[in-house]
Amino acid sequence: MSRRLFWRIRSPHTGFRSAPSVRTPSVHTSSVPLASPRAGSRTALRRAAILVASVALLGGGVTLSASPALAAAPTAVSLPGTFDSAIGCSADWQPDCAQAQLTRQADGRWKASLSLPAGSYTYKIAVNGSWTENYGSGGVPGGANISLTVPSGGERVGFVYDPDTHVVTDNSAMPVVTAAGDYQSGLGCAANWSAGCTATTMTDPDGTGVYTYSTTAIPAGDWNTKVTLGQTWGTNYGAGGVAGGADIPFTVPADGARTTFSYNAATHLMTVVSNQGATAPLDTLGALYTSSATTFRIWSPDSSNVSVTVGGTSHPMTATTLGGYTDVYQAVVSGDLKDQPYQFSVNGVAVPDPYAQMVKPGTTQGVVVDTAAVAPSSGGWAPRPALVNREDAVVYELSAHDFTIDPSSGVDAAKRGKFLGLVQTGTTYNGVKTGIDHLKELGVTAVQLMPSFDFGSTVPNWGYDPVDYNTPEEQYSQFTAPEDRIREYKDMVDAFHRNGIRVIMDVVYNHTYTKSVFGNITGKYYTGTDLSGTGDSIDDGNPMVSRMIQDSLEHWVRDYDVDGFRFDLAGVHYYKDAYNWANYLQTTYPDRDLMFYGEPWNGGAGDPNEAQKVRYGTLPALAPVHFGAFNGVYRDAIRGGTNDNVMGFMGGSGNPSAVAFGMTGSPTDADSTGTLSDLWTPAFADRPDQTMNYVSIHDNLDLYDKITYSGGTGGATGTAGRIDRLAVGTVLTSQGVPVIAEGDEFLRSKVVNGDYDTAKNSYNAPDSVNAIHWGDKITNASIFAYYRDAIALRRATASLRLTTWSAIHNQMTTQVDGSTVIARISSDPGAPTTYDTVVVANPTAGAYNVTLPSGTWTKVLDASGATSATGTSCDPRAVTVFTRS
Template identity: 60%
Template sequence: MHGTTTRRPRRHRARAASAVLAATAMGLALVPALSTAAQAETPATAVSVPGTFNSEIGCAGDWAPNCAQAQLSARTDGSGAWSKTITVPGGSHAYKAALNNSWNDNYGAHAKYHGADIPLQIPAGGKNVTFVYDPVTHWIADDINNKIVTAAGSFQSELDCAADWAPDCLTSWLKDIDGDGTYTWSTTAIPAGTWKVKAAIGQSWTESYGQGGSPTGADISFTVPTNGATTDFAYDSTTHVLSVRTQEPPGPAPDGTLGALYTPARTTFRIWSPDNSQVSVTVGGQTHALRPADVSGYTDVYQAIVPGDLKNQPYQFRVGNNPVRDPYARMVKPGTTEGIVMDADAVQPTGGWAPRPAITKREDAVVYELSVRNFTIDPSSGVDSAKRGKFLGLTQTGTTHNGVRTGIDHLKELGVTHVQLLPAFDFNSTVPNWGYDPLNYNVPEEQFSQFTAPEDRMREFKNMVNEFHKNGIRVLMDVVYNHTANKDVFQNITGKYYTQTDLSATGNSIDDGNPMVSRMIRDSLEYWVKNYNIDGFRFDLLGIHHAKNVDAWAKHLNDTFPDRALQIHGEPWSGGVSDPQEAVKVRYGTTPTLAGGHVGVFNGAYRDAIKGGTRDRVLGYMGGSSPNTSAIALGMRGSPLATKSTNALSDPWDPAFAYDPEQTINYVSAHDDLNLWDKITYSGVTGGPAGRAGQMNRFAAGMVLTSQGIPFFYEGDEFLHSKVVNGDYETAKNSYEAGDNVNALQWGEKALNAATFRYYKDAIALRKNSPALRLGTWDAVKAQMSTTTDGSVVTSAISSNAGAPGSHDTVVVYNPTNNAYNVSLPTGTWRKVLGTNGAVDSTSTTADGLAVTVFKKS
């Protein structure tokens, strides 16, 4: 579980305040024009025309946005427009469009948000005035200042009008937003074929114009060459000429996903909108309506193909009146819901991609969890000041402190094969913070970047991955697809992104039971692997997700990238709440069903058996007093299933769950809760690094590194990093938003605790050089590994040779007692190779107390 249910917000959207000026001496209230680029943030459930004539049409006063007589009606012609004809008295008037009976969201001249009042001159005696409002462009028009122009023709029924040749169907309404006298409309929804059209004025045939702008002119013919072609209509209000221009569609999207799909000639914008057909995108100063599109593998997708080279241009999706973020955005403007059009494939790491480090099987991995910030932010890291706490700070070589290696050189010296990055995608909180509050799943977090230019930020992340690869280390990402920073992230697109009952303890768990949400997660995973060369993922609260979906995501990734040996694992629990669908979610009990996708889970049962609770003073097996040797023996063997099967277990929390050793992630410490050293000292263990406390740290780490499965440990455990400042263990228990003085690695600790570091280094090297510690199948564990207990001492004899499973060549002994234990070794010549303090070379057959001892056959 991630550390807390409370996340501190980082970005706040400012809403322009609505205001009405006090009445003038003439008794008129004027609404000021506010200079803002904002747009309405709430859907339009009502539209009115408050103005200086309101009191004369029966309102209680003028400028009354909530007056019934000033309310427009939603049209039923499929256009989404609102309209009403009102008898306005003679005189000089002014008005605006107001949404939802208030001034919070209003539009004035030229469709400007909080724009200028629109003047309205009515002849003496009054006149019927038709007002029409378009919710996509926010243009409010009247038939005094404007013409209500419709492209009426033989194609209108194809646009969901009730009939063809319907001048009163505003689905094909032409608009003059800039007031230059030319009314325009563009669409890609008219199917291929030859069609006819005329310009109808005022929603009737009383005034209309055909060829040559003549009232008696013939129908205007035009041909749409293919489905999806763009058809542009333009009506000149001076000459009355309606011109129609069609052009071939810009071409198919470059791939089959959603978002902003770039080519130099056009960008295809796509978004899922299952509840609202009023969808648009604004890019390059123009707003484009999105139309339904058939996209294989997706449903309820809306699309617009915008010609031209839009690379690096910001864009804003809107659903209804709400600006919404693009769930597929590859880059964003920080602090906004705007995406940025990216040519992601063209942004390559400096010098091109290097080969990925080879790995034979997943059990060969040694995973090291770190935070982009924590690892290098302290000056003791030796990293250049501009790179500290940044992506490229992680891969700066040649850094030292007090004569010891730091940064990536430290990781190489230690011998880890994989780094697991705490969330490095775009999150909501400020750093220092762990980042478990996602905003944009496909965007590198800008606070971890040295750069502001989108391509530079993207390249920096790719350079980081590439440099890790050059140094023999693979890169895993901690991903948080189980919830978002808040419901504002996706709610205004559709509430279908979220579960009805929160499962994350954050109030906004994601519902991958919806096929389109599941597909979004799969697409995001694939994007990181394809475009950033990521080697795998750690899922936060994987237990919120449906096991069948996790299996499908993993299988898709492995089938798509068969040469990657991707590492995929996660927490098999939810946010500590009851889940009515628990039986089909990821738990220990459903882990066997994930074997085909090579998905593993964090082995919390083994963790607790070794160290006790994560935030208490109860010590487990490493404390020397735990009688639960059976749990240790099971974890030492990789927690294998009692019976080999890929069927789900009846007990969702059965600790014997692994179909394959790669399915158990063995650990005693992670970013959550007390780290290993703080757990030991909090529990009252004394002696310091050189005494019992330090020995207990090594004992626990040695168990993780000699058990079957995949070992995992947390940054700084290898040199006894402590998060306790001035005796404050409570902050250390949940340090997700604590300062650098708590979380940042202090590299002086490595020099002070060199003996502990040496032990970790030796144990990792032994694991990498001992095939018996990395068995690759359930069958191998069953046939080649014999485990026995003697009191609280647990011993395993292992054969590394599948052809001679009974010829044990490695013996591992866990002795939690205070006394040496005499080991009865199989026949042959044996050497003790790992002891209390690390690598040894001895003929002794004793296993020291509170130690992992490893013997190998000569």
């Protein structure tokens, strides 16, 4: 295929909004003898344009110690709380009060219905009439009090307690959520389609807005479900989150398979995942191999004239029924067809297999393989590097070609620019570490691997022109045999894992190399109006296209052990589809701690379905499944425009309040997973892991070139080096997840002979432009040392990696003093205003003296990197960090 030029547009709206008012909640206290009052909290609501002062808020509560759960089944369960006196008890917090008792149901759960007057209350669960065994929020023994608000006029509130999980659900703030369906009678319910059966109550113990129910008791077969609220059919949601919508079909593949129902209260989407675990045989499209026969399947919604040719014989394909798919045609060809090429045809025209796991390069032919059966060379997968919270990640973007293609990489000649070149250990250049050893020395936790599936252009090219979504790119391979190519990619992932580094794939499901890739199968793969800027944007609004993307994502997680995905132009995709993809994979592979994030814009096109797409304003709805976005607003606030010659905050100008807001992780005004009316709001993150913070990426001028293009001079030891360290230091000390572009850590430049125009869009530039030149690590050693030190500090400092919306608002304040930004952070939710970290970002040419809270403080990071010093002076054009001893 010929190389195809496409212009990558990156220009999201970057306007800022006015500050909100600060609201003070009412305070409710209790005098229970066993209580330990909870410390006060402090909420600082900030927005990008104006710094808002924080207001101290006192909160009261009850914390009760708990003994280990009793082995015997409970004989009584009650609801001690601040509403007890209102229901006839002699006082509040009475675990033995008769009026506060729940009644055991036939399914083993406990239920009560109480008439409560208007007001705000807190309560817990007590077992057997005493405080010996009690449970709080999330079913935690002796856990936090559970809050409940009854609206004006009062209401009858239903409570359901599950003795297995110890989670209690009430329907005051949120009606009881039930997974109703034609399977319920087999789960202890009196009848199917029962909205009032407590056996299938869905719970949200983590408070994320996503309610789940899981069981292994539904027999194999095809079933249907819907979600009901309030234990009646008055409010129910079906397929697509539609109120009163169609039944949601699902298939349980075998008796004993675990089936998990998931309902998002913000979007009303309900999804069902049923499987026997990650090793269950796939029942999907493509070429499904066994040693006795291969089943070929393809989606063809417009034509029944479908065939597959393999071994010189053409086999007609006939319509088949397959759960979760429509308009599928199938042929089963007997014999052992491993490594045999095959060709699909629709209406006599040769077409590629969108599900092909291996292809014959330069053709539309697939190759029959069994990817799952190919083991890494070590014989098995290494343990995946731990990721306790996604905010702990430090991501490093690289190209398989650019990272090692230059001889200075020290990589063996045959591996340069190849998958295995990325993981060759022991490489050096003039005494400094290169390649994967360099990454380990730098301290990053994950690589973001630029497109590595089969693409249409030839290298050097970054590969944002996909052809086959499920096949490793042959130009990055040393091998031609199918199994060798599969094993090579697996060996790469496995080696990264063995060296403590996770692998995130950069995926390009928003368009294809040309429209002819899928167009001869059906035009329904593509949108009517191009949204990608390439003329061939993919329409995941079609359920079968969305399913293809989900199946491709699972292919890489299941068979190649990757750890997450960065979605190119995620703004082309519907946010509900993005939710479903992430939710399915997080549910099916719960041990993986997968990461999902992407660009919340499209290729610059007007979209009639804008409000339904991935945008900053729809990101809150994706918080429950940990789907984040590149924070272009924060990027521009720090560096200025992507390709212009005007610097923002890092150059001493711009809007420091916007930087202060970005340092807090760009949180939403309220802790809510509802979508926002302003699709381009800078306040979009309901969780800190939703903001991917960066100042440089493969697109546009890289960081050092942006600085020199804007007039910065002096190299590593001059003003340019100072500005570079200030910019990345700001990112690495901000809440959220930092992303670093390859080579920025030693002032990589893509400017050759003064040619900044090529450097602005170097996607297909020669190696003289894009290759990493490892001598830069020696020339600019001080820059590398700073990046290494700042990353180490971030990874060692919990206050720089807060994990919740409430932690951001309660435990962090920011201040703008002239052009300088000061952040004060506490890592302890129990002492939210006892700050243990202070970050000062000073973009001015003079030193800044900061006022530190009381205590003993040590300066641990300055303009040069790690330090250990006293005093309050902060270097010019630098980020300075202080920690409390």
